[in-house]
Amino acid sequence: MDKRFELILHEVNRQYRSERAFYHSELGITQRAWEKYKTGETDFKNIKLSTYEKMMALLFTPYEAMLTNQAIQAVNFNWYDNVIDAFHDIKLKHAHIMLDRGATIEVQKPFLGDERLLRESVSKINIVDELGINNVNIVTFQIQIPSTLPKDRHVRLPSGQENRREWFRKYFENVIVK
Template sequence: MNQALVQIVLMAIKEQFVSEKAFYHDQLGITPQSWDRWKKGEQGLKTENMQKISLLFTDYEWMMVQKVCRNALFLPEVAANPVSEFQHMKFHVAKKWANSGIAELEFKRDDSSDDEEAMRKPAVTTLKISVNYDFWSYRDMIELRLPGVIQQQIEREKQDLLEWFNENIDEKFPTAY
């Protein structure tokens, strides 16, 4: 198993779920032993479980994960900290999209069920940055998970979301976890 992938997946789980167990038990339906063996690279996961892991990310983010994993094989600095590389690229691309004027920024509504909501991390705001290419189903998205108070601050201060984004988002912005 590519350890860069494992590290990035663990970061995404930490961002989105109350615990690793909430993810591997409730989402993947596997035992702690199977999860630990996957993390150590001793065994793989079924195709359907790898698909569920990919759902931790948008399609665009999943493509970025694959690129970081590939680069980790060849570049020691990426292999040393793939999570940092992934987060840096995610924020960098989001900022480029926003500054170019082609992106839409909005807070994402939570569409999860009550059962799934109990597993999700509370007090997190998801900022969705998307680019639409005017072809059906071709839309790239990056989601930034931020502390929940951010959305309240922007709405209370009636500040423009793009203005706030440009003032506050850089590669070192603290994540929600």
């Protein structure tokens, strides 16, 4: 399977209730066309550019789209066995670097009618690195509160950016949805 499509499928399953909610509601393509991409019957490299760009815009921030290229290269160089682990690790490394430079952590609350809403226990956080008026890099993570951890310690991110950075460094590995 094409590495880009593998990443797209992973993100669709992570962000949306179902694949259908993505390919039918968001992209307007048929189930048959989607299944052909999944089985490899239709080469993903033959997808229309406009459809591919829409997929990437729906699933990734522009900064994360750049990181997908790094993840694919890392797998091609045999630094990782699969593109999903490579993307996750690269994204996490960039998030730490961004936070060390003073990036902020923002909680992204789901809005009513959001088809992507998975479960009540899943929240989205954005690491936002503002480099200038027109240059903002954003890396998005989903976090889920595991039942094995005390809820009061992880349900809410602490207030204040310094406290959030400390929380990220301490607890993030325990609550991230990969």
